[in-house]
Amino acid sequence: MKAPSFAYARPRALAEALELLARHGEAARVLAGGQSLIPSLNMRLSAPALLVDINGLAELKGIKAGKDTIRIGALTTHTEIERSEAVRQHLPLLAEAVRHVAHPAIRNRGTIGGSLALADPAAEYPACVLALDATLVVTGGKGDRSVKAADFFKGLFETALRPGELLAAVEFRMPGKDERSAFFELARRHGDYAIVGLAAFAGNGTKRFAYFGAADRAVLAHNAAKAKDLDSAKTALAKDLRPPADLYHSSETKLHLARVLLERAWTRL
């Protein structure tokens, strides 16, 4: 199908983009990589009056490794993350995850900010930022604010972003020496959305298991993370997850698969 008609603006400065979003409110949609928005336009699931294309905003691009944090601009593409030496070195979880994000032609345009702001429950990055306890930097007319990943995802395609705000970047702590991570995803075809997936972290005496494709959003399995051993963690997982069934997998199957991934992660961490 063809997209419905819309107006298009490509602001050259962040202030101009925020002004457009403030002025047009819900009639405007932000166009980042467009790899989810344009399909939804083509299928007429979405019909905004105005697309605000933020691809001209250089300040939202790039990966900067500092002393204590590594900051990834919202417009950084999956391919840039995949090719980044800093990501490979400091964020191995993200380096593993990005290989599961769609396919090369889509990774060349899709962005980390777009994925996080869309908050698809079966997408990889929301689980990664939960597992790594990252901070999302949100910008708006009143300046920047920081939102912890655990407070960002509110529901099905719902986030803490308020009308008129943009996701500017995501910041990760530089990992300590004893920190480890593991990423697993089950999909019917490489690059498809997950049936169920897990981004796992261990370090500083804590574990975090962030699941995707297992709820209305990416979720931390708090009970499983507190368990002393694998068996009790697998049992506790039933308290953390009640996965919605999809076309091919019942809720029970998904919970079973989530336990399979928990075991793989537990063994590797």
Place this chain on the structure above:
Amino acid sequence: MDQALDITLTVNGAQVTRRVAACTHLVDFLREELGLTGSHLGCEHGVCGACTVRVDGEIVRGCLMLAVQANGCKVETIEGLSDSGELAALQKAFHGRNALQCGFCTPGMLLAARDLLRQNPRPDREQIRAHISGNYCRCTGYQAIVDAIEDVVHGQG
């Protein structure tokens, strides 16, 4: 509200300037406006890969990029890459291995395969499969396509 914008871009080496509706995606623009019908439109929502084109050196889904977003870009399609000879070895190998039947997926498949070989001249079968995983073929079952790309890797294409 529909909006028309003027864009100037390079397509297969030639500069073109056109007025396009904001909602026109890149492949419709290439096919309808420029008559470059080698890039095929399959699913039109980013799943099938038949519309794969190269923009500024990287392959993209032509149906998931607006024509206005290609303003100032360098676009290469199956037509340009065939004429330049860049795909000749792959095309010969696809022919030799019967790696197509209806041919609908072939332009996208060739661009994805070429993209892989530019990044990694010695991929194994798994890497070949991973790189073309975003391109659907409903005729061949993929085996012959992987064989053809492997032939080029081994210099037999």
